[in-house]
Amino acid sequence: EAEVAQSPRYKITEKSQAVAFWCDPISGHATLYWYRQILGQGPELLVQFQDESVVDDSQLPKDRFSAERLKGVDSTLKIQPAELGDSAMYLCASSLPDSWVEQFFGPGTRLTVL
Amino acid sequence: QKEVEQDPGPLSVPEGAIVSLNCTYSNSAFQYFMWYRQYSRKGPELLMYTYSSGNKEDGRFTAQVDKSSKYISLFIRDSQPSDSATYLCANINAGNMLTFGGGTRLMVKP
Numbered sequence: 268e269a270e271v272a273q274s275p276r277y278k279i280t281e282k283s284q285a286v287a288f289w290c291d292p293i294s295g296h297a298t299l300y301w302y303r304q305i306l307g308q309g310p311e312l313l314v315q316f317q318d319e320s321v322v323d324d325s326q327l328p329k330d331r332f333s334a335e336r337l338k339g340v341d342s343t344l345k346i347q348p349a350e351l352g353d354s355a356m357y358l359c360a361s362s363l364p365d366s367w368v369e370q371f372f373g374p375g376t377r378l379t380v381l
Numbered sequence: 382q383k384e385v386e387q388d389p390g391p392l393s394v395p396e397g398a399i400v401s402l403n404c405t406y407s408n409s410a411f412q413y414f415m416w417y418r419q420y421s422r423k424g425p426e427l428l429m430y431t432y433s434s435g436n437k438e439d440g441r442f443t444a445q446v447d448k449s450s451k452y453i454s455l456f457i458r459d460s461q462p463s464d465s466a467t468y469l470c471a472n473i474n475a476g477n478m479l480t481f482g483g484g485t486r487l488m489v490k491p
Contacts, residue, residue: 271424307389309469309481310425323478358424367477368413372424 269293271373273359279379285347288376292340292361298322300370301334301344302358310358316342317364349380384408385472387482396491400457404470404482407451411472411480414446416455419467419484428455428468460489 272291280286292299297318302310313332314324318339327334331350336342346353356377360370385406394400402416413432417425431437434448445454453470467484474480 308483309385309471310479311481312478315478323476360424367479368415368430368473369427370479372426374422375424377422 271359271361271371273357273373273376275376276374277377277379279381280349281381282351283348285345286349286378287346288344288357288359288378290342290344290359290373292342292359293371295363296361296371297339297364298362298367299336299342300360300362301342302360302372304356304358304375306355313344346378349378351380354378354380383483384474384480385470385482387470387485389483389485391486391488393488393490394460396460396462396489398460398489400455400460400464400487400489402455402457402468402470402485402487404453404455405451406453406470406472408472408474408480409448409451411474413473414444414453415471415473415479416442416444416453417469417471417481419469421466425469457487460487462489462491465489 299316301313304310313327314334315322316336334344356375358375359373362370415430416428419425437444441458443456469484471481
């Protein structure tokens with residue numbers, strides 16, 4: 268069964284360091300999403316891509332976060348510099364175009380900032 | 382006020398019980414209503430979704446939407462220990478963006 272792949276699964280870093288997360292969506296899914304889920308809360312959308320283009324990044328803290336999907340397939344989310352409040356689960360999801368109801372989530376990357 | 386709210390629980394029930402999970406929302410423009418299940422250290426997985434008001438059944442799961450009261454429910458019949466997870470309700474807003482509730486943690490004890 269096709270799945271969304273993410274790596275690393277866990278990341279521990281010190282504040283002010285740079286971190287990067289990688290996501291490989293389900294083959295054929297043109298729409299890719301990055302969410303942040305703080306412990307005990309629901310996921311919140313950071314950025315949405317349609318192919319290689321950003322559709323919505325209104326909730327992305329652009330002073331420190333960046334996201335790219337250069338070839339319209341896999342994607343990278345970067346934080347530089349990391350802050351203590353960035354500790355969270357970072358989830359990637361993908362869907363078929365115009366099928367935003369049925370999003371398939373990866374296992375996530377658990378980030379701890381010390 | 383958050384757009385989508387859930388009681389965080391935990392909700393503890395014995396195996397075989399009927400479980401009722403609830404969610405309220407504030408944006409009357411929501412049209413699609415989803416339930417996701419999230420096991421510990423895993424990503425959410427879509428259980429089912431409904432469009433507008435009414436009921437939808439899928440095996441042991443029934444989703445119910447009451448738009449007049451902005452209330453969403455998920456019922457689980459014959460609950461099993463494998464149903465122990467966090468259940469997230471979510472809605473789609475006018476911008477086609479998923480808005481999640483905080484989730485309710487369910488524990489089904491053998």
